[in-house]
Each structure stands twice: as C-alpha cells, then as structure tokens.
Amino acid sequence: MNIQQNISLKPFNTFGLEASAQYFVEVNTVEELKDILQNPDFKNLDKLFLGGGSNLLLTKNYEGLVIKIALKGVEKVFEDENTVYIKAGAGEIWHHFVMYCVENNYAGIENLSLIPGTVGAAPMQNIGAYGVEIKDVFQELQALNLETLEIETFSLAACQFGYRESIFKHSLKGKYVTTSVTFHLNKIATFKTAYGDIQKTLAEMNVTALSIKAISDAVISIRRSKLPDPAEIGNSGSFFKNPEIPLGQYKTLIESFPTLPSYPINETTVKVPAGWLIEQAGWKGFRDGQIGVHARQALVLVNYGGGNGNEIKKLAEKVQQSVLDKFGIKLSPEVNYI
Ligand code: EPU
DSSP: OOOEEEEOOGGTTOOOOOOOEEEEEEESSHHHHHHHHHTTTTTTTTEEESSSOOOOOOOSSSSEEEEEOOOEEEEEEESSSEEEEEEEEEEEEEEEEHHHHTEEEOOGGGGGGGSSSSSTTTTTOOOOOHHHHHHHEEEEEEEETTTTTTTEEEEHHHHBBBBBBBBGGGTTTTTTEEEEEEEEEEOOOOOOOSSHHHHHHHTTTOOOSSOOHHHHHHHHHHHHHHHHTTTSSSOOOSSSSOOOHHHHHHHHHHHHOOTOOOESSSSSSSOHHHHHHHHHTOTTTOTTTTTEEEEEEOOEEEEOOSSHHHHHHHHHHHHHHHHHHHOOOOOOOOEEEO
C-alpha cells in the first residue's frame, strides 16, 4: 500500500475544492483495509473514508488519514427465472455499474444512470432519481465493523432507508465502512417513465419501443441538460434535500405562492422542491467570484474553479436564510461538510 503524505484532495472531490490530506491511502482489498486500520502508526488518527467524493464539501485540510475505497469487482451471485442478484465492490463507479446492468438487460437501475459516486457510497444516502431509489433494488450490503474489524451483512430492513437517509447517517454513523453491495435486478423490465421529463425526452428521441437502454439514454440526456458535469464545473449535485413540510403549512403557502410544486408523502406531509424555493428566493444563476448557484438548476451550488469550501458553506447559509425568511422552510444540506 502506498501511504502518501500531504497530498491534494482536489482530484478526489467533485466540487474540485483544494484541501490537503495529512495522510492518504487507496485500498484495493478488504485485507488492505483491515491492515491499514490496524497499523499502529495510524490507529489514533481521525479517518475519512472516500468513495467518489461526490457528496463532500471540504472546508479545511484534513488532519488524519483519508482512505479511498477502491474495492472492485462485479459478480452474479444467483439468478432465478425473473431475478438476477449482482454483487458489486464498494469502489466500483456507480455509473459504470449501471451501464453494466443496462448492457446485460438487467432492469431496475436505469433511472439512476449518470449519478456520480461509487457503489459503496450509494446506500449511505439511498441515492435516488427519476422515481427510483436504491432501496428498490437493494438486496444486502457487507460492511466492515470499524471496532471489531469483522465483516457484517445488512439487510434492507437493517439499513433503515428513507429519502436520502439510512442508518449509516444516524445511529451507525462512523461505525462501518461498506465493502460491497448486492442488488436484485429484473430480467423482465417494468419501466418507470412517470417522473419529470422522461416521457417528453423519449418522444424527442423518437423512441417508440421502450427499453432499458432507451430509459437510461433519456435520463442521461435530462441530467446532461440540467446538471453541470463535475469534470467541467465543480459541484456535488443537489446541495440540499427537498424539504418535507406539514400539510397545514403547505396549504397556507399556496395561498401566497400558488405555483409551488408539491409531492404528497402521506396524509399529513408534503415534499416541496428546494430548487423551486431557491429560484423564487432569487438565487438561480447567482455568482460571486468563483462560486455560485447553477443557472439551470438552483439546487446545485457550483465552484467555477478556485473557489473554496468555506465560501460555498457561507453561500449555502445565505441561501438557507433567505428561503427561511421567504417561506418559513428550513433547508437541510444533502452534502457532508468536512
Ligand atoms: N425547480 C425549479 N427551479 C430550479 C430547479 C427545480 O423551479 O432551479 C423545480 C422544477 O421545475 C420541478 C421541481 O423543482 O418542478 C423538481 O425539479 P427536478 O425534477 O429537477 O428535481 P429536484 O427535486 O430538484 C431531485 C433530486 C435529484 C434528482 C432529481 C430527479 C433531491 C435533493 N434531488 O432533484 O438528485 O436527480 O430529483 O429525480 O432529491 C442529487 O441528489 O444530487 C440529485 C441530483
């Protein structure tokens, strides 16, 4: 293992923020991961486990050991008439895994095409897009218990998935690192085209017969048209979660803001799009030096290059305050501040 010192984390976070790691190592096997965790030289240091760095806001240099999870491998573990069970290493690039499934006609995650990040990071916040969440295809995951250094298996129920939530962001935060995830995918597809612009995009693409590939292509096209490519403009996708508000508050709000979009969650709660709130608060396309709010999707904060994490943090606070002032709604960040 190559343990590096004082290296730049810029290539390892999609915001493209400059921050250094005191120590940095990439692990390719579970054994390497265990070895580094047992190494007495690093035992008492803080540790940061890194996937694709796509949900990360680095506000300072990292004093401690950054461990990049590069555990690879995709294998079919079981199949029956309708379902195929595929296990993927935590370090596999999520989109590559989606493409593997699309090419093999395994249905279920085509709506999750082009989401940045790795397979191992995906369950942490139950990634979702265009009407599908990872929990819909999740079978189980394996994770290393950082105290006992034993591998444990987590079922769907054990992960306690919610909207951009799992047990790993709450009671088990910092206690486990995911090493692999197993998904159940369908041999016979049920297409999910109801969300947003999927149907419109399929029509524009002249798709007459639906297929896994066509849905994936449509999602990729929508994402490319709305979301900045981190390779060109630093960002970490949606910066905030879409807030869930009480029905009573929603009813009061639509009297003043009749075009406020909404998605019912249950009989008492409604989800409203943070992007809409931020746009209405006047932030869409805002730019201050090297940072700003994306011009086509107000939920995405961007680093045009050379911006720093604290500037983005301050901008996020201003956005939160103005949405609170205008709508009485508190936005919670989806990204993790380090
Ligand atoms: N909207 C605006 N102005 C904006 C942005 C959005 O008015 O600047 C409105 C849209 O017109 C639409 C609604 O807000 O009525 C929802 O917008 P969109 O469909 O673009 O999705 P979103 O709610 O902003 C969520 C996820 C995305 C995911 C898309 C598609 C969250 C926090 N974000 O965004 O996930 O790709 O839906 O399913 O739930 C991510 O988590 O990083 C991410 C990109």
